[in-house]
Amino acid sequence: MSRLIVVSNRVPLPAKNGAASAGGLAVALQSALAARGGLWLGWSGKICSDEPVGPLTTLKDGNIEYALTDLTDLDVEEYYQGFANRVLWPICHYRLDLAEYGRREMTGYFRVNQFFASRLLPLIQKDDVIWIHDYHLIPLAEELRRQGVKNRIGFFLHIPWPAPDVFLAMPVHDELLKSLTAYDVIGFQTRQDRENFAACLARQNIGERLGEEEFSAAGRTFIARPYPIGIETDEFAKLARQAGNTTLHKRMRQSLDGKDLIIGVDRLDYSKGITQRIDAFETFLTRHPDYQRKVTLLQITPKSRSEVPEYEAMQKTVAEQAGRVNGALGTVDWVPIRYVNRSLRRAALAGLYRMAKVALVTPLRDGMNLVAKEFVAAQDEDDPGVLLLSRFAGAAHELKEAMLVNPYDVEGTADVIARSLAMPREERQARWEGMMATVRENNVFTWCDTFLGDLAGNEAPEGVEQPRLKRVSR
Template sequence: MNRLIIISNRVSAPKDSNSGAQGGLAVALSAALRENGGIWFGWSGDTVEQFTGQINFERRSGVTVATVDLEEHDIEEYYEGYANRTLWPLFHYRIDLAEYEREFAGGYQRVNHRFADTVRPLIDPEDVIWIQDYHMFPLGQDLRDRGCNNRIGFFLHIPWPPRRLLNTLPEAADLAKTLFAYDVIGFHTQEWLESFRDFATQDLGAELLDGGRLKLGDRVVHALAAPIGIDCKEFVEGANSPTARLAYRQMRDSSNGRDLIVGVDRLDYSKGLEERFRGYERFLETHPEERKEVFLLQIAPPSRATVESYQKIRSTLEGLAGHINGAYSDVDWTPIRYVNQGYPRDQLAGIYRAARIGLVTPLRDGMNLVAKEYVAAQDPEDPGVLILSRFAGAAEQLGNGAVLVNPYSAEEMSDAIVQALRMSRDERIARWRPMMDNVEQEDVIWWRKRFTDALLDTAKAETAAA
């Protein structure tokens, strides 16, 4: 493949190749850049008084990074506003939290124009461009408007909502039309792909062609499902590292023979943490014989602290954890350990392995890699049980082994916890094995190759047609 240009809101290329905290996406995209050469472009995370378009170049673990600073009002309108107060809640089915402000939409368009103006001089004619996520829906069209005829792909890492929900967004059709500037569009699941196809054909008038292609006017785009995975080999190695083994021993020692239930989620209303706490409370209420035999460790590092809805969820969870602990604790037992900080991935791997249950219950999630990390961290001879929301993207791949639940039902979650605690070792192994097979086979490298192969096949088809 020719040189690769990756564009995302924030650049995740690791500063240290030995870092245990880098996520699966950073691993996959960094590896692709090292293999093919190229640049990872995005916002630096810093502010500047006046936008100049000055590019800051840096070399990180064999990857060339190019970043720009944004003005404070750019961040308020583009990032905190349209991306995270309009698109994020809407695409996670929370229209009650979505805020529609013209200033947000204007800032979103302005910043995407600025990204296009800044990155365009860095793009050579034969480069392949891969744009990541909802922050940059219109960037492909902005690049086309600036004479960029390169192959351009786009991957959406969050759900695509049903058309009736999406139509609550002012100018939703105009936003969706910009996706036809791309050659390939990727989604994590078949459900998100079908929702996009439905909107494109019913609201935009696009024509569905063979081979997963859609035609609108003179533009044809290939839309596909490509579920992202983790770097399974690297994660398993991390799970057997000294750091992971120490974390495992610390958790086992602090458990005092009790079964650990673990949840690891960014502090976000889409993760269903309030519903999870209430489901756990229902379990404690209806199964008093189990109370002092288990405890829930919820790790929830805060995010987007300046957005009001995130401040509310943090306050709600703190109050709910305090209520449950106050109602059910004893002098030698606390039912919930609620921690608002993040941990390196190798340390998390040890915590996952120590947990009898992995509780992954988002209300809606594009994929959710915690579910896959939990599976990969398990002891093959004595694995834990994954309780997984049927509304997480990961349920399409892991539903054959996980205990699937409706996260809105406290009773269903309570029943699932009891089922997992009482599950025999043979059944736990039988459930874990097919999930692990999937995590190993459809890993993050498989995901990256599936998408880039489609992007290259599109180019070959165009050449043959010419």
């Protein structure tokens, strides 16, 4: 069986002291690497003030080798903070108004991808299968092909792929589109993302569509298809069930004093619709005053990319907005919004999801949004909460039983919050059962197996199955 190489911008190292891994994606990829034997390469998170960057830092953990590279100050400024997060991220999330394109940052983005290729090249063996992740590393396969790599290479985009009129506003759209045709398999979160990509290829006359999933360009054929990412469904459900006995869970129950809990969990990012969500919650309380003092919104929003000015400004805006609502509607013994600006452990989150009557998952645009799936997995089957989900999240393509909303429609979202809180138990159970079946079937290991099966192509001998993944015990 061939070795698997995973390449991502950052590498989640194995947890110490037997602690659980941080998230389902890391667990699935570590499982795939452990099953086949493999290598995971990416940025260490460390920044060098001077060039040249030193040798790779390597770490062996069982059947997996981790290879970490430092980057320079200039690399981080141009590649990561610049082009990746101030051009690609906003454009892929339909925020052309926030995209700040500069040739220097674009040059840095392609230069760092060349650097990643040079770091990876000496490590590649003849039969290795290479799986590259996300928007930071779109050109990496093309760089590897230039240097003679003929191995099968796949790419998965974790964020949305926008419609042609949005994507083609980026000055280097042709270069990025052509670089994607160097992959053998390109994965998207939804069918809509894949169709947007296909429309971009057609608009720019780059290659030819041979079938629903098969394309050709520059003498090569490749497939592009949706692979909706999932979670460790059963493991997360177990975490949620166990959380009821924790001190945090008991303290939270006591502090609510019988009030219903509404929960929102998001990174601090303009794509998540947090300000619109708070507006909708305030409108709900204003239009349904009987719920005042009977419900509390817990908004958990860890800081994100605080070195980027737009994110720093947003942190201030959200904090001020939550404070304004609390000042206008709160009383001495009731705070409408509890705003937490830090990360919580997965086990703690699982327990809070299970406690919540409603989850507000209302991004303005999202590739998938795994909070929605985690909330479903965490519920008590006898008395499940209600998932209120944005139509513009990738998860809405799968979780059709959720209460779907348009997050731009503040009043409409407020009305759905009221309907969700008043929903009879029988309807809540029926909706949850449909979503849970989907979340259980399309879990993160299915996602990983399906993509790697396509990437393997005809590699496996006839009659020999690719390994099914299981959680790596730590």
